[in-house]
Amino acid sequence: MLSSDREVVCKLVLDVLKPHNPSIVDLAKSILKVAGVKHVRISVQEVDVNTETVKIVVEGEGFDFEKLKKVIENLGAVIHSIDEVVIRKV
Template sequence: MARGIRLLVLDVLKPHQPIVTELALGLSEIQGVEGVNITLVEIDKETENIKITIVGDNLDYDEIVRTIEEFGGVVHSIDMVAAGKRIIEESETPQDKLEEF
């Protein structure tokens, strides 16, 4: 049996307030969410660019976006998604090696 979306990595822009701990706790309350990591990527005078990693079972993307928006954030992109019975680790490809040059 498939377990739906299990991992999401999102690039998000948010104002300084509310603080990321409040956003993390808000996201952790969503049904199916087992864990939330938020990493500060960049900060300027009025906003913060953050990376949000969420793991769980049958993650509801729309509910996650609604929650982020309730905290004043905007999703810029989905940087990674995993679905199915298990999460597969990313592996290096020949194209990745070309990026080194």
């Protein structure tokens, strides 16, 4: 019997460099608008003169990484690395 399971992203942990504006609250609200995203947690790791290094934890069910990346980049931030990923079958 063939399996019809599909794999969906349920959690990503991202290391991101962002400008001071937008705030982490506004960044989190923008990420939360991506279809499938249910929870966003952002913590500041380091602050420089013009930028902040933040850890972003995104959780949900089947959200699209490329759409998430586009939202982050449109706000002037850059993803340095994907530090953790959780994918499950549904």
